[in-house]
Amino acid sequence: MLSFNTMLFASVFQGALDPLEQFEVVSIYAVDGTSYFNNLGLMLFLNLCLTVALLAGFNMNLTNNYDFIIKNIYQLVQSMVKENLYIRKQQYFAVLFYLFTTLLLANLIGLLPYSFTVTSSFVVTLFISLMHFVGVNIIGASQHG
């Protein structure tokens, strides 16, 4: 744990121009050398909060400019689902819409300077894909098996 912290501070203070320095998972809350919270968790939580705030604040009457953005994203995902997924009543549209929105928000937040891109860490992409893989297999085996 001591070597982890020294490596961390050395990389932060030496490599100001290191292009791979921005992908480091830095502990931001640690007690007695045990890390409880890092910037990956912080950005994931921020991404979740922004997605929920953006989607829960949607108004059907389109009173805000964000409502137009969400309506356009909805129609985009709906057209993609319609031409790729031939399931009547489109019952899995919500999953794909949430996936599209979270990935879009993660990549847009990561473009900000001094930020952290969630999807540039392999754990996140691996677990997103494994989660959908297991879900798709379970649903397919239970409905068509």
Add this chain to the structure above:
Amino acid sequence: MPFLVFIEAVSYIARVLSLSIRLFANMMSGHALLKILIGFS
């Protein structure tokens, strides 16, 4: 015939890993490129 089953299973599982590695590599290379180009200025 069991050989074909094995090949299909491997390609079915490897698709998941391949797509996640693709998203990860695209994001990482894009942000590293942006950081390098910022460092030139």
